[in-house]
Amino acid sequence: MKHGRDQQPLARIEWVPREDLHANLYNPNHVAKPELELLKVSILEDGWTQPIVARPDGEVVDGFHRWTVSADPRIYAMTGGLVPVVRLHPPAHGDQMLSTIRHNRARGEHGVLPMAAIVRRLRDEEGLTVEQVMQRCGMEREEVVRLYERGGMTERGTQGREGFSRGWTPTR
Structure with a gap:
């Protein structure tokens, strides 16, 4: 050492x-x-x-x-x-x-949801176009679009709710 x-x-x-x-x-x-x-x-x-x-x-x-x-x-x-x-x-x-x-x-991997949040931020808050994200992140259009659509997915549709409905509770 x-x-x-x-x-x-x-x-x-x-x-x-x-x-x-x-x-x-x-x-x-x-x-x-x-x-x-x-x-x-x-x-x-x-x-x-x-x-x-x-x-x-x-x-x-x-x-x-x-x-x-x-x-x-x-x-x-x-x-x-x-x-x-x-x-x-x-x-x-x-x-x-x-x-x-x-x-x-030791370099690790990128998680999908954190990458989705980054793509969403780059587009929505930083003002980058799809083409700029593609070029500067080395992504294809489909990847940028899919990540963008996924960004914030855990928050969408849950505003004002305490939790998930019973429809989300698995039963036998």
């Missing part, structure tokens, strides 16, 4: 040429093309918010997809082909593979 702020890999972010990095041969993570395009949008709109994690020899431990999209000419031009990197020094190859898996699995 690394104690103290100065002992954290993040305290030593380097900007290195993307060509100095290379993929590992075991990464089980796969990102579909729409999500890869969304990652490009994320970096283009928000900038680099997460570094790539690599071994001292440049082998990518985490951030393979960030490294991949950094070849896009628009992203490459943002930093002159440099990408943010933190270095890990795993004692063994097995430790490196475990680190890759932990990084991938």
Whole structure:
């Protein structure tokens, strides 16, 4: 365990040429093309918010997809082909593979109802069009529409009521 702020890999972010990095041969993570395009949008709109994690020899431990999209000419031009990197020094190859898996699995999943609430807010309160939500969230029209329709569904139709009617109570 690394104690103290100065002992954290993040305290030593380097900007290195993307060509100095290379993929590992075991990464089980796969990102579909729409999500890869969304990652490009994320970096283009928000900038680099997460570094790539690599071994001292440049082998990518985490951030393979960030490294991949950094070849896009628009992203490459943002930093002159440099990408943010933190270095890990795993004692063994097995430790490196475990680190890759932990990084991938720790990201979690998006719940449908919270995403629906976000889409509803983006449309109703922030004024985004369906097309803007589609482009900036990497969604298809049907997904935006369905999430929008679902947003607030637990509140709709219950205003002024104490609870559900007996019609909602299951009986045998």
